[in-house]
Amino acid sequence: MYHISDCRKYIRCPHLFLYEQKAEESSYIPFVRLDESMTELVKAKLGITDCFEGHRGDPAELAKQALSEHEWLVNARFEYDRLRIKMPFMHRNGDVYDLYFLYTGLFPRGDNLLYYTSTVWVLEHNGIPIGDIRMVHLNVDYVRGETLDPAELLTVSEQFFTSRNHPSGNIRTRVFEGVYDMSGLLDEMDLCTAEHLPAPVRTSRCSTRSRCNAYETCFPEETTEDNSSVLMLTGSSEKYAMKKDGILRLRDVPGSRIEGLNIQYAEILADQNGGLYADRTALRHWLSNIQWPVTFLDFEWDTFAVPPYEGMRPYDVLPFEYSVHIMEEDGTVTHKIFLSEGDDRREMAEALIRDIPAEGSLMAYNAEGAEKIRLRELAERFAEYRTALLDMADRMEDLQLPFQSGMVYDVRMRGQWSLKTIMGMMDDRSYKDLDIREGMQAVMEWRLMEHDEDPEEKEKIRKGLEAYCGMDTYAMTVVLKWLMKLV
Ligand code: SF4
Structure with a gap:
């Protein structure tokens, strides 16, 4: 059974998907601290007092059964094909269910669309008709008083926002436009083994934003490079090509193949100066x-x-x-x-x-x-x-x-x-x-x-x-x- 995070890794890079499957669960230290139970805060915000509450490892039938017994379902687990999802909050509203996703930022963005579209894909294949889709997120204007007030701390949006925090479109519309049949992707993931993959190729995805977790496994030779290796050249788009062309040391890098940054000149001159x-x-x-x-x-x-x-x-x-x-x-x-x-x-x-x-x-x-x-x-x-x-x-x-x-x-x-x-x-x-x-x-x-x-x-x-x-x-x-x- 796969989770959405597995799909996301596979889409970014099949090598990363395989690496993370083998890697032991690492102790991740979150940069931003979240001491409070967001589930409890959202329950207070939405006025949820009576609900079915799902847990890790629940059999999928449990949530399906709860649909007929509860108006609200919280963290319910559903499965379809080989994908298992957790739906943060869903509310029966007549013949349909309104979905509430939790976004622990200030302005919900559409850049994690796969998470929402694959959740909807699984829910629809469980025969669950979907009404509105909303995001519960932190209120940018909230200032805490003596006690925490969930009603003011959290806010509910029906819009995604741009990186400049302007509304960028209705969430439901964007999600439904993006839903696709995920069976083909899951088939590919089933067939993905080290033997079937070509050797990793370095691209911008290996280090855009932050360096990929699997970088040293994919390119182990880089960790043993000499201090003066051309690969130490800062901000160079050509360093790998130069290495391929036999330009191995900083001192040998021609001026025509650098971007002209001061730090690059310093690096080349340092190697030339001993x-x-x-x-x-x-x-x-x-x-x-x-x-x-x-x-x-x-x-x-x-x-x-x-x-x-x-x-x-x-x-x-x-x-x-x-x-x-x-x-x-x-x-x-x-x-x-x-x-x-x-x-x-x-x-x-x-x-x-x-x-x-x-x-x-x-x-x-x-x-x-x-x-x-x-x-x-x-x-x-x-x-x-x-x-x-x-x-x-x-x-x-x-x-x-x-x-x-x-x-x-x-x-x-x-x-x-x-x-x-x-x-x-x-x-x-x-x-x-x-x-x-x-x-x-x-x-x-x-x-x-x-x-x-x-x-x-x-x-x-x-x-x-x-x-x-x-x-x-x-x-x-x-x-x-x-x-x-x-x-
Ligand atoms: S380092 Fe690059 S090639 Fe290797 S897993 Fe990460 S993204 Fe894929």
């Missing part, structure tokens, strides 16, 4: 703006689909930790850390103002994409600290810039410029020695710490979080010193 390239004039100019003391700042935060605290909106971000390293001109460094449990944003804003010197430069790594945003969010929330927090955001420099812009490149970076990659080239102390080594792992640990009753375990997590966030700002001190040494 491994390191630095545009010392540009770097000196960038460093000349730095004023002492230099403060390095890093935040950790969690994102909540359903606002957990008063005053929060759906998908608001809650910063829970920051680390600050302050480096004086004579090399002296002091370290400060703030770590909360729950919503301590006011205390955090006050501590930031206390901990960060009003003078000197303020730096973060990927400042535009994270720290500046966090500071502006806090400024928006606490009017009394607005000026001080906005001043911090305005004077913040991005330490990533010299790498991102191609001022500096070391072939050991292998086309990447994350803080971890750069730190890995420079210092004995590294992320490898820490209990927490990744941002998402830090978020997961924080989620555990919040609910852990054992004080020893709490303390262990706290120390791990402090070490991880502290390593990020320590790493920035090392990187800045290295850049200064280069000029």
